[in-house]
Amino acid sequence: MKTSFPTRSRGFSLVELMVSVVIGLLALLFAVRMVGGAEQARRSALGGSDEMQNGMVALFSLSNDAGSAGYGLNDPIIAGCNTQFNDTKGYQLAPATRGATAVTPLAPVVIESHGASPDRVSFYSGTSVGGTPTLRLTSDAAAGATQLDVDRIAYGFNQGDVLVVAPEQPGGDCRLVQRSDSDSTATRVMLAAGGGMRFNGGNPTASFKGYAARVFDLGPVGSLAFRSWSVADGYLQLRATGPDDTSAQPSTVAENIVSIKAQYGFDTRAGGAFLPQNGLQVNRWSATMIDADGSGIVGDAGDWQHIAAVRLAIVARSKAFEHPAAGAACTTTTAQPVVFAGDAPTGVAGVPITLNVAVAGDPLDWRCYRYRAFETVVTLRNAGWRPNP
Incomplete structure (x- = not known):
């Protein structure tokens, strides 16, 4: 008579299952850390x-x-002069000081230094193709004058061009305006407000003496490069x-x-x-x-x-x-x-x-x-x- 024994069950024991779970968790943790590190490296890159x-x-x-x-x-007559300026679109010249007096100078660069905080840096330049032509006043120009009498025909001074009126003796006040007329035969320059002349408003106080002041042409207003960064x-x-x-x-x-x-x-x-x-x-x-x-x-x-x-x-x-x-x-x-x-x-x-x-x-x-x-x-x-x- 043959004696038969029950066949042993095949599968994982509880211990083997627990070991497998632990290994899987460790592998998952490693994968998560690796992916997180890669993502951090990608973000840094x-x-x-x-x-x-x-x-x-x-x-x-x-x-x-x-x-x-x-x-x-760059002409010594206007470089650094205290400039009176008004723009209907809101641009303002950078402030500075001259001794104890507040001024707005025309210069290649004006830095408003704020210590450890960001500065405001302004760069100024004209674009006159004619090399900044100049005229001399032949009669006095009161504060806010809308006509400048000059010593010759204003050749090269076009309607809408940006002008700087400055005393020949450095240190005085200047005025930045626009030519409003287009008469190429007249020995005068008009500075009427309105009509798109955005720089001819405000209440300027600078006055100029005949034969002791000049008019400089900086070029068309559309290409004037007065730019402030902050x-x-x-x-x-x-x-x-x-x-x-x-x-x-x-x-x-x-x-x-x-x-x-x-x-x-x-x-x-x-x-x-x-x-x-x-x-x-x-x-x-x-x-x-x-x-x-x-x-x-x-x-x-x-x-x-x-x-x-x-x-x-x-x-x-x-x-x-x-x-x-x-x-x-x-x-x-x-x-x-x-x-x-x-x-x-x-x-x-x-x-x-x-x-x-x-x-x-x-x-x-x-x-x-x-x-x-x-x-x-x-x-x-x-x-x-x-x-x-």
Whole structure:
């Protein structure tokens, strides 16, 4: 008689099942961490790309304006003069000080320095093809005069052109207006308001003496390059006198720009040693005006004529923020950026500035972002191309 035994059941034991579950959970955890790390690396890479792109766009925009700044404004008669100006579309000249007096100078660049916060930087230039033709007044022009009598036919002065009326003796007030008539045979220039003459309004107080003042033509209003750059809420913004600028609000040029900074490069040679027709040089950097000509007055017309270059810095941040560890503070960036630390050119000491890159209203700490600073030095070549006094 055969004895049969029951066949043993095949499958996993409880212990084997538990071990399999633990191994699976460990593998899942590893996969999640790996995917999370890859995603973080991707975000960082994309953030770096955003920094580079936005920063280069911003730096190119400002340096391009700086490269053409001062064209038509380099005559010693008008360079640095306190200019009365009114624009019906809302553009305003940048404020500055002359000693203790508030002024609005015509110059290649005007920096409104705000310490660790973003600056506002304005670049001015004309576009007259004729090389900024000039006329001389032959009779007195009272404040707000709408007719200027000049010494010859106003050839090259076209209707709508932007004009600067300035005393021949530097240091007085100037007036920026537009020619409203088109008479090419008259020895006069009309400055009537209305009719699209956007610069002929306001209440100017500057008056001019006959045979002691000149009229300069900066070219058509549509191509006048008066442009002011600033940063607000993480955006690079532009205000300009362009024909499409129809409101008092600035236009946005680039995002995730948290600061722009600028410094004047002064040629501090004074007296007979200062010969701009033989070339300018940078001896000193400063974010504010100095007594560069040694006259004893900070910010007079002579100081503006001693500006040889401008140093620019742009700080861009990554678009994506990086999460800190649970319960910890962000450590993606641990120190505020510092710009202008190096010599430029060699032997001219830099004046470093530590920047505040926190964006007002941003709920995240500034340390959660990555930052990249871009710097350049632009020679104001038009400042050296000037007629002799």
